[in-house]
Amino acid sequence: MEFVSYFGAVFSPFPFLILIIGTVGGLILGATPGLSPTMAVALLIPFTFQMEPAHGLILLGAAYTSSVAGGAVSAILLRIPGAPANIATALDGYAMAQKGEAAKALQMCFVSSAVGGVVGILVLIFLTPVLAAWALGFGPSHLFWIAILGVTVIATLDSNSVVKGLLSGCIGLWISTIGLDSIQGVERFTFSEHLDGGIHVIAALIGLFAIPQVVEMLEIGRNKKIMTLMNTAQHSVVDSILEVLGKVRALFIGSTVGVIIGLIPGAGGQIAGIISYDQTRKFSPNRERFGSGESEGVVAAESANNAMVGPSLVPLLTLSVPGSPTAAVLLGGLLIHGIFPGPDLFTKHADVAWTFIDSMLVGQILMLVFGLYIARLAAKIILVPPPILASGILILAVFGSYSVQHSISDVLVMLTLGLGMYCLEKFGYTAAPLVLGIILGPIAESNYVQGRIIAQAGDGMISYFLTGPLNVTLYVLCLASIGYSIVMEVRTRRQQTAVTENEVGEEPA
Amino acid sequence: MKRILMTMAAALSVAFAGDALAQKYPDRPVSVTVAYSAGGATDFQARIVTMVAGNAQYLGQPIVIINKPGAGGKVGWNHFASKAKTDGYELAAYNVPHFIAQSIKFKTKYNINNLEPIANWGADPAVFVVGKDSPFNSVADVVKFAKANPGKVTVSGAGLFVGHHIAFLQIQKETGVKLSYVPHKGGAPALKSVIGGQVMAGVNNLSDAFRSRSNLKILGIADNQRDKEFLPDVPTFKEQGFNVDDSSVNFRGIMVRKGTPKEVIDVLAAKVPEMFKNARVAKQMKNGGSPLRVLNRDQVKKMWKERQAFLTELLKGL
Numbered sequence: 009m010e011f012v013s014y015f016g017a018v019f020s021p022f023p024f025l026i027l028i029i030g031t032v033g034g035l036i037l038g039a040t041p042g043l044s045p046t047m048a049v050a051l052l053i054p055f056t057f058q059m060e061p062a063h064g065l066i067l068l069g070a071a072y073t074s075s076v077a078g079g080a081v082s083a084i085l086l087r088i089p090g091a092p093a094n095i096a097t098a099l100d101g102y103a104m105a106q107k108g109e110a111a112k113a114l115q116m117c118f119v120s121s122a123v124g125g126v127v128g129i130l131v132l133i134f135l136t137p138v139l140a141a142w143a144l145g146f147g148p149s150h151l152f153w154i155a156i157l158g159v160t161v162i163a164t165l166d167s168n169s170v171v172k173g174l175l176s177g178c179i180g181l182w183i184s185t186i187g188l189d190s191i192q193g194v195e196r197f198t199f200s201e202h203l204d205g206g207i208h209v210i211a212a213l214i215g216l217f218a219i220p221q222v223v224e225m226l227e228i229g230r231n232k233k234i235m236t237l238m239n240t241a242q243h244s245v246v247d248s249i250l251e252v253l254g255k256v257r258a259l260f261i262g263s264t265v266g267v268i269i270g271l272i273p274g275a276g277g278q279i280a281g282i283i284s285y286d287q288t289r290k291f292s293p294n295r296e297r298f299g300s301g302e303s304e305g306v307v308a309a310e311s312a313n314n315a316m317v318g319p320s321l322v323p324l325l326t327l328s329v330p331g332s333p334t335a336a337v338l339l340g341g342l343l344i345h346g347i348f349p350g351p352d353l354f355t356k357h358a359d360v361a362w363t364f365i366d367s368m369l370v371g372q373i374l375m376l377v378f379g380l381y382i383a384r385l386a387a388k389i390i391l392v393p394p395p396i397l398a399s400g401i402l403i404l405a406v407f408g409s410y411s412v413q414h415s416i417s418d419v420l421v422m423l424t425l426g427l428g429m430y431c432l433e434k435f436g437y438t439a440a441p442l443v444l445g446i447i448l449g450p451i452a453e454s455n456y457v458q459g460r461i462i463a464q465a466g467d468g469m470i471s472y473f474l475t476g477p478l479n480v481t482l483y484v485l486c487l488a489s490i491g492y493s494i495v496m497e498v499r500t501r502r503q504q505t506a507v508t509e510n511e512v513g514e515e516p517a
Numbered sequence: 518m519k520r521i522l523m524t525m526a527a528a529l530s531v532a533f534a535g536d537a538l539a540q541k542y543p544d545r546p547v548s549v550t551v552a553y554s555a556g557g558a559t560d561f562q563a564r565i566v567t568m569v570a571g572n573a574q575y576l577g578q579p580i581v582i583i584n585k586p587g588a589g590g591k592v593g594w595n596h597f598a599s600k601a602k603t604d605g606y607e608l609a610a611y612n613v614p615h616f617i618a619q620s621i622k623f624k625t626k627y628n629i630n631n632l633e634p635i636a637n638w639g640a641d642p643a644v645f646v647v648g649k650d651s652p653f654n655s656v657a658d659v660v661k662f663a664k665a666n667p668g669k670v671t672v673s674g675a676g677l678f679v680g681h682h683i684a685f686l687q688i689q690k691e692t693g694v695k696l697s698y699v700p701h702k703g704g705a706p707a708l709k710s711v712i713g714g715q716v717m718a719g720v721n722n723l724s725d726a727f728r729s730r731s732n733l734k735i736l737g738i739a740d741n742q743r744d745k746e747f748l749p750d751v752p753t754f755k756e757q758g759f760n761v762d763d764s765s766v767n768f769r770g771i772m773v774r775k776g777t778p779k780e781v782i783d784v785l786a787a788k789v790p791e792m793f794k795n796a797r798v799a800k801q802m803k804n805g806g807s808p809l810r811v812l813n814r815d816q817v818k819k820m821w822k823e824r825q826a827f828l829t830e831l832l833k834g835l
Binding site for chain 1: 554557560568585588591668669670671701705709714715728804805806
């Protein structure tokens with residue numbers, strides 16, 4: 009209960025002001041396509057140089073928390089996820105916005121983010137000593153299976169067609185192999201110097217989601233007849249809160265998946281949203297409605313990607329091992345103040361550590377408050393005429409992809425992938441499975457390669473990859489996921505055939 | 518605040534002091550390209566060592582860090598060696614042995630002949646680590662086990678042809694045993710593998726291993742002398758009877774492109790090492806657990822040449 013005594017430090021005037029600045033700034037940075045949470049934190053670190061350690065960390069922690077949720081704003085309103093963690097949010101969130109429920113979707117997104125976030129931080133506060141060692145037990149074979157579990161989701165992510173979903177997943181996996189393989193040191197598919205550095209996942213994300221959107225908006229142009237302005241119905245905040253809290257299944261699955269994925273170093277929180285979305289769909293009686301504006305999908309995805317924030321700091325704070333890219337950047341922010349995370353962090357620098365964690369807890373509430381406020385304003389974005397909106401998005405897309413690594417190559421890659429995706433969309437393919445392929449490819453590949461080297465030095469491939477309780481659990485989950493998809497596909501087909509037969513049968517009468 | 522005002526005043530006085538002074542280098546901010554991402558060790562240290570550049574006794578102009586990561590540094594350095602201006606306003610950070618090893622193993626646009634060193638700020642030696650519960654208590658234990666079980670000892674490190682890999686190759690060569698190198702994407706995941714017990718041993722940065730020392734046993738330093746500040750009790754490989762020198766030490770410093778005017782290089786070579794020795798810089802580096810080792814231009818030139826010769830030999834046939 010030590011953490012309670014440090015709430016005072018969070019609520020004193022200056023830290024609280026920093027907390028507000030960090031939260032609002034994080035929301036805005038997160039909502040900008042291309043500025044991922046990792047970037048947001050990295051951008052703010054130089055500002056902490058002159059601050060007291062605790063104050064600097066409050067700023068970074070608040071920005072981390074709220075930028076993860078901020079990424080949902082553009083995902084819902086424009087179908088452009090602010091960061092890979094928000095891909096699943098775009099699936100149902102944008103569909104809701106199209107139905108005129110943008111305000112409702114945004115409100116529900118921030119409420120579920122706050123719920124997931126609080127769960128995650130509570131796990132960090134109470135279960136850190138228990139979980140730290142467990143999280144470190146995940147090795148290459150386990151991460152390989154987790155990536156494969158993600159791949160099994162690809163097939164069902166595209167609600168129209170399993171085959172097209174798999175195909176775009178394969179394209180994504182291929183794209184992820186472009187560039188220098190940092191494990192083996194081999195260059196692949198680098199026929200142009202712009203591809204030397206590989207395809208950065210943020211550049212790909214912006215291109216694949218934003219550019220087809222822009223081209224479509226420009227197609228509509230000023231033609232008022234086709235121009236369909238989306239309406240945004242006002243929605244009561246209280247209703248949203250009650251509705252989210254009523255979705256116990258989605259919140260439970262979302263928070264659990266987020267916590268587990270967040271804890272595992274190397275899995276990265278990016279896939280937490282997708283896996284939780286997929287699991288919630290499988291357990292939901294409304295599974296057919298997923299993808300066409302089912303609010304449960306938004307709740308599942310957003311509670312998961314915020315639940316990941318707290319646990320992703322467990323290995324960092326206790327063992328000084330950053331489990332995710334954002335945690336690695338935060339480590340830099342700690343070190344600059346001479347604070348070494350590790351077992352004695354909570355004894356030597358208890359004030360800093362607990363103030364930081366408490367501020368993240370308070371930050372969740374502030375994020376909810378400001379998020380709900382921003383939701384009302386942001387929902388108006390879709391009232392902007394498409395041509396103007398399109399040029400705005402294009403500017404942000406170029407700016408966002410350039411700023412990731414200060415490289416014009418990323419901008420070219422972004423535009424090329426985007427135009428390619430526009431063509432693919434004409435044939436009924438969707439971007440989400442493709443991006444998932446780009447994210448999962450390197451995780452699966454590098455862990456397989458590392459696992460193979462370790463296995464060959466040890467007891468061989470079969471015992472390394474297929475034995476042990478963790479491996480067995482994970483590949484049984486993979487098999488179950490595939491099996492479930494097949495069963496559902498067959499059942500839907502049968503139902504469809506039955507319906508058609510009935511219709512055919514009834515027609516003559 | 519006073520310092521900033523003084524700097525601004527100094528900058529203004531330079532700007533308005535007539536032609537002779539106006540041509541004085543530098544009269545506008547200077548950039549340093551870092552070939553690794555923001556938040557990484559090189560970026561983190563580059564920001565610390567350049568933070569006092571604006572002081573009048575150093576450059577009198579601020580230094581801006583520009584991150585151009587990708588392909589283990591190749592993207593940033595290729596860009597620098599082929600596109601950077603040679604007017605002295607575009608500098609870059611180097612990592613030895615990384616960029617030299619890459620220039621030997623890959624078709625890169627950079628090598629030690631088209632770059633000019635300015636000064637070195639830091640040296641992070643590689644250390645040999647095992648998990649806290651490992652049965653190994655010295656390098657000799659590992660060698661003894663590996664002799665009986667060739668290829669069974671797995672050793673993690675950050676990627677291929679970086680300092681960790683070079684140290685691994687040296688250790689393997691000097692001890693004459695076969696070990697299995699497991700490359701990771703960066704030093705932090707490689708260290709995690711050792712702590713988590715996924716691999717039996719690891720080669721990692723002294724600074725990172727020092728921070729995790731309660732979960733590790735640090736068996737040896739791949740350097741010519743012990744580290745008195747952080748790990749005074751850890752013996753070097755040489756002390757343990759294995760001739761592994763400082764060739765894998767991760768040296769970090771500042772360089773410019775060849776073709777930069779001599780006058781500019783002279784200004785930088787005189788002032789940059791002094792900047793690295795600033796008391797505030799030294800304090801921040803120490804806080805961050807990053808060993809400071811300032812070398813002047815001539816010392817770095819010599820070090821680059823030695824590494825080039827050594828690495829060409831070591832990497833032959835790989």
